[in-house]
Amino acid sequence: MNAQGGFLRNNAFLVAAVALPVVVVLFFLLATAIPRWTVPPPAYDLVLRVGKPYEQPRPQVTVEFKVDAGRLQAIVRPVQKDQYAQQWALFRFDHQTLNLQEIPVRIPDTLPSDSPAQTIVVDALAGQRILDQAKAPDGYEMRTEMSRGGGGLMGDLFGMRGYDQSVALVNRGRVVKLPLPSGYQYLSPVNAIGWLTDAR
Amino acid sequence: MSEHADALREVVALVRRHGISTGELIAALGESPAPAQADSHWRTIIVRVLGYLGGTFVFAGIGVFVALQWDNLNSTARVIVTLGPGLSALILALLAAREERFNKATTPLLLVAAALEPTGMFVAFEEFGTGGDWHWASLITTATLALQFAAVFGKLRRSTPLFLVVIFATSFLWTALDLLDVDGDVIALILGASLLLAAVGMDRSGHEDITPLFYFLGAIGFLYGFFDSVKRTPFEITFVAVAAAFVYLATVLRTRTLLFVATLAILAYTGYFTGEHFADSVGWPLALIGFGIFMIALSALAFRIDRDYVRRAR
Numbered sequence: 001m002n003a004q005g006g007f008l009r010n011n012a013f014l015v016a017a018v019a020l021p022v023v024v025v026l027f028f029l030l031a032t033a034i035p036r037w038t039v040p041p042p043a044y045d046l047v048l049r050v051g052k053p054y055e056q057p058r059p060q061v062t063v064e065f066k067v068d069a070g071r072l073q074a075i076v077r078p079v080q081k082d083q084y085a086q087q088w089a090l091f092r093f094d095h096q097t098l099n100l101q102e103i104p105v106r107i108p109d110t111l112p113s114d115s116p117a118q119t120i121v122v123d124a125l126a127g128q129r130i131l132d133q134a135k136a137p138d139g140y141e142m143r144t145e146m147s148r149g150g151g152g153l154m155g156d157l158f159g160m161r162g163y164d165q166s167v168a169l170v171n172r173g174r175v176v177k178l179p180l181p182s183g184y185q186y187l188s189p190v191n192a193i194g195w196l197t198d199a200r
Numbered sequence: 201m202s203e204h205a206d207a208l209r210e211v212v213a214l215v216r217r218h219g220i221s222t223g224e225l226i227a228a229l230g231e232s233p234a235p236a237q238a239d240s241h242w243r244t245i246i247v248r249v250l251g252y253l254g255g256t257f258v259f260a261g262i263g264v265f266v267a268l269q270w271d272n273l274n275s276t277a278r279v280i281v282t283l284g285p286g287l288s289a290l291i292l293a294l295l296a297a298r299e300e301r302f303n304k305a306t307t308p309l310l311l312v313a314a315a316l317e318p319t320g321m322f323v324a325f326e327e328f329g330t331g332g333d334w335h336w337a338s339l340i341t342t343a344t345l346a347l348q349f350a351a352v353f354g355k356l357r358r359s360t361p362l363f364l365v366v367i368f369a370t371s372f373l374w375t376a377l378d379l380l381d382v383d384g385d386v387i388a389l390i391l392g393a394s395l396l397l398a399a400v401g402m403d404r405s406g407h408e409d410i411t412p413l414f415y416f417l418g419a420i421g422f423l424y425g426f427f428d429s430v431k432r433t434p435f436e437i438t439f440v441a442v443a444a445a446f447v448y449l450a451t452v453l454r455t456r457t458l459l460f461v462a463t464l465a466i467l468a469y470t471g472y473f474t475g476e477h478f479a480d481s482v483g484w485p486l487a488l489i490g491f492g493i494f495m496i497a498l499s500a501l502a503f504r505i506d507r508d509y510v511r512r513a514r
Contacts, residue, residue: 013295013302020291024284031276145271166271173274 035173042169042176043138045196046093047072047103047130050180051086051189059087060110065122067132067194074120078111086189090122092196093169093178100179130194140171142178142192165190219304255308275327283320289313290352297356307360310352314364318345335379342372359402363410366398385428392422400453412457419446419461427469439469447502451509459510463502467495 008015049065062085064075079085090103103124111118135141144167167178167190180190215225223241266281273281293309296302318341325337346368353361370391377387395418399411423443430436446462470491478487 013292013299013305016288016292016295020288021285024280024288027284028277028280031280032273035274168271170274173276175272175274177272 031173035171035175039172039174040138041174042093042095042136042140042171044136044140045095046136046142046169047125047193047196048091048093048142048167048178049088049191049193050091050184052089053183053188054084055087059085061085061108063088063105063107065090065193067130070129070131072122072125072130072193074105074107074122076107076111076118076120078113078115081113089184090193091181092125098176098179100181102181125196129197131197132194134192136195137197138171140169140176142190143168143170143175144190216303259312278327279320279324282316282323286313286316286320289316290348294352294355297358306356306358310349310360310364314345314349314367317348318342318368321345333379335375338375339372339379342368342375346372359407359410362402362407366395366402366414370395385425388421388425389429390425392418392420392425394418396422403453403455412455415453415455415457416461419458419465423461423465427465440466443469447505451505454510456506456510459502459506463498466498470494 058079060079062077062079064077065088066073066075090105091100092103093100103122105122105124106120108118131137144165146165165180165188167180169176169178180188184190214220221241221244223244262285270278289309290313293306293313296305296309321341321344322337325341329337346365349361349364349368353365373394374387374391377390382390395414399414399418402408402411402414423439423446426442427439430439443462443465446458446465450456450459450462474484474487474491478484
């Protein structure tokens with residue numbers, strides 16, 4: 001027993017050099033694993049809009065998505081001259097497959113310049129109720145993060161080059177990453193519109 | 201005999217403090233090392249280089265893993281993965297300092313701790329904070345680390361923790377003055393003067409190995425702040441007097457860094473002055489020639505001051 005104590009005292013640095021990283025890794029694993037055991041996965045589908053890449057020729061209409069009395073509407077207006085309107089794609093995050101599907105929206109390509117705003121019901125979600133609140137009833141909310149990886153030699157060497165964006169649903173430490181489709185990962189703005197509560 | 205033993209003890213203390221190897225000592229004494237010692241010297245170098253490279257790759261690997269996984273981590277895991285290694289490095293540094301054979305690991309471990317601990321604290325503020333002024337997060341972080349490294353310095357009496365104390369204390373002071381909405385010039389003056397005084401103090405307490413950076417930053421900060429305060433006022437010319445005072449200070453304190461900054465400041469001011477007052481006149485080319493001659497004269501003077509006063513005294 002004394003010999004063991006003596007060994008630890010004489011080799012305190014070596015013991016700590018092995019034990020401390022192990023302790024950190026253990027805490028790290030626990031911090032990532034405990035929420036997976038204790039927090040249930042998402043129980044609601046999320047509707048989100050994602051900015052489309054720059055288009056040429058310029059789009060002739062702007063689209064704004066709005067939730068009115070639990071129903072999703074697209075409000076379409078003609079674009080003013082010399083303006084560029086950000087175009088949006090509508091996506092649905094399926095909580096069962098943990099995947100994103102694009103929701104088709106029938107938007108007219110052009111409108112007369114003096115035309116009033118047109119309200120279009122999104123057929124694909126007709127009959128489904130949307131809760132337009134940041135947090136889902138089960139506690140999940142969307143988190144978006146931009147990361148600017150180091151460029152240059154180090155970035156190339158360690159594969160951290162360029163811009164990236166990540167979107168995830170988070171709830172009490174559990175993180176569920178949303179797989180953005182190709183072409184939308186980089187600088188496209190992503191906004192949550194609402195949570196689908198009841199499907200008919 | 202006692203004098204001889206004292207001298208030997210001093211030599212040993214110096215050798216340990218600066219991490220001088222036996223081979224280096226023998227080479228400095230002008231004796232050629234025995235073949236076995238030369239072999240041992242090369243082996244030490246190879247082991248050290250491989251050790252540094254290995255450590256760098258392990259560190260880079262952990263860093264890249266964390267960067268790649270960052271988006272998938274929750275707040276607690278993010279804090280653990282940044283602050284945890286920082287605290288571990290600090291504990292290991294303290295343990296390494298206690299054992300002769302791991303003594304050399306103390307400095308790199310302290311530097312790793314100094315990089316990771318504030319990162320971890322900022323991550324904690326970012327993840328668990330509810331918004332608010334970033335100044336407060338910075339003040340708490342820098343104050344905590346300044347106090348922590350002051351305690352480490354109190355225990356180890358080494359230059360590295362002292363260096364880190366000054367870095368974090370300066371960051372604290374900078375943030376505090378910025379929070380109080382103090383003018384940028386005044387902040388530069390205060391921080392520059394503080395760093396210079398800290399460097400003088402460190403010089404006198406046997407930690408002269410870390411002072412050049414503080415002399416450099418302190419002098420630049422002070423002169424920048426002073427110049428911006430007097431620029432385009434009747435007192436503008438006093439800048440030359442202050443810069444000249446720094447040349448005098450450099451000879452008194454025996455520091456080449458201060459001499460370099462002061463000479464550069466005089467040159468820069470002369471360039472600014474001629475550009476400001478003679479740029480659009482026919483005298484501009486003549487002023488340029490005059491400025492060139494002045495530059496050569498000043499550099500020669502700086503060289504002489506260095507040779508006759510700074511280097512001789514060292």
